[in-house]
Amino acid sequence: MQQALAKARAALPHEVPIAALIVSSSGEILSLAHNLTETISDPTAHAEIVALRAACAQRSSPRLPDCDMYVTLEPCPMCATAISFARIRRLYFGAYDAKGGGVEHGPRIFQQPTCHHRPEVIAGMAEAESSQLLKSFFEAKRA
Amino acid sequence: MQQALAKARAALPHEVPIAALIVSSSGEILSLAHNLTETISDPTAHAEIVALRAACAQRSSPRLPDCDMYVTLEPCPMCATAISFARIRRLYFGAYDAKGGGVEHGPRIFQQPTCHHRPEVIAGMAEAESSQLLKSFFEAKRA
Numbered sequence: 028m029q030q031a032l033a034k035a036r037a038a039l040p041h042e043v044p045i046a047a048l049i050v051s052s053s054g055e056i057l058s059l060a061h062n063l064t065e066t067i068s069d070p071t072a073h074a075e076i077v078a079l080r081a082a083c084a085q086r087s088s089p090r091l092p093d094c095d096m097y098v099t100l101e102p103c104p105m106c107a108t109a110i111s112f113a114r115i116r117r118l119y120f121g122a123y124d125a126k127g128g129g130v131e132h133g134p135r136i137f138q139q140p141t142c143h144h145r146p147e148v149i150a151g152m153a154e155a156e157s158s159q160l161l162k163s164f165f166e167a168k169r170a
Numbered sequence: 171m172q173q174a175l176a177k178a179r180a181a182l183p184h185e186v187p188i189a190a191l192i193v194s195s196s197g198e199i200l201s202l203a204h205n206l207t208e209t210i211s212d213p214t215a216h217a218e219i220v221a222l223r224a225a226c227a228q229r230s231s232p233r234l235p236d237c238d239m240y241v242t243l244e245p246c247p248m249c250a251t252a253i254s255f256a257r258i259r260r261l262y263f264g265a266y267d268a269k270g271g272g273v274e275h276g277p278r279i280f281q282q283p284t285c286h287h288r289p290e291v292i293a294g295m296a297e298a299e300s301s302q303l304l305k306s307f308f309e310a311k312r313a
């Protein structure tokens with residue numbers, strides 16, 4: 028999660044500081060990405076989606092059943108659904124997102140009866156640090 | 171929707187026959203795409219996501235507030251959330267998807283209190299044709 032947090036900081040000042048890392052069961056880091064929404068004009072370029080696409084490209088497979096994802100913020104419903112499609116084994120996330128999250132908030136994607144793969148979820152890892160990073164970004168933006 | 175259905179047929183036999191088209195308010199077609207999940211090993215490469223990325227790239231903007239999307243099947247929760255992020259004005263979809271849909275089924279993304287942009291939704295356009303196309307694909311796959 029510390030590597031993801033460092034990558035999230037690298038997204039500043041143009042992008043919301045969120046990053047995701049995908050690691051295989053053997054400990055190999057397959058991808059590490061931050062948000063790119065504004066940079067590449069792509070509303071789907073959240074850190075999780077960018078990381079999933081890169082890891083799947085590396086594996087030449089749309090599924091990563093032996094892989095875990097670390098992400099600094101609770102994934103939104105788009106990303107949570109993509110994580111399920113990719114068959115990610117374990118999801119570790121940092122700060123909770125009451126406004127935009129889709130795992131523990133909003134549609135709670137993995138708890139939907141129509142969700143066919145539910146990763147194990149470990150929430151609140153380095154929560155204070157991740158939360159503070161986002162808070163600073165939005166305060167600076169408003170100032 | 172007929173153009174989207176023709177594109178969906180072009181996805182056969184390797185991909186699930188689903189396609190999406192994005193058109194501006196002046197009637198310009200910005201993108202037309204079918205599912206590419208297996209072809210490019212990308213679990214996020216649903217027709218809607220591919221079409222959104224292409225249209226946003228063309229506009230150099232992550233938002234398309236004057237645009238409408240036509241898609242042959244009810245979008246899943248991932249795609250519905252991406253459609254909301256892109257500020258799509260109107261969403262026309264063909265067949266309903268009770269198993270995987272996220273608009274009229276499952277998490278009903280646009281009805282979530284945390285959803286900040288709800289497109290106007292016109293459902294069931296060329297429903298029989300779209301539904302038959304998918305039914306034939308899955309029957310052939312099982313055979």
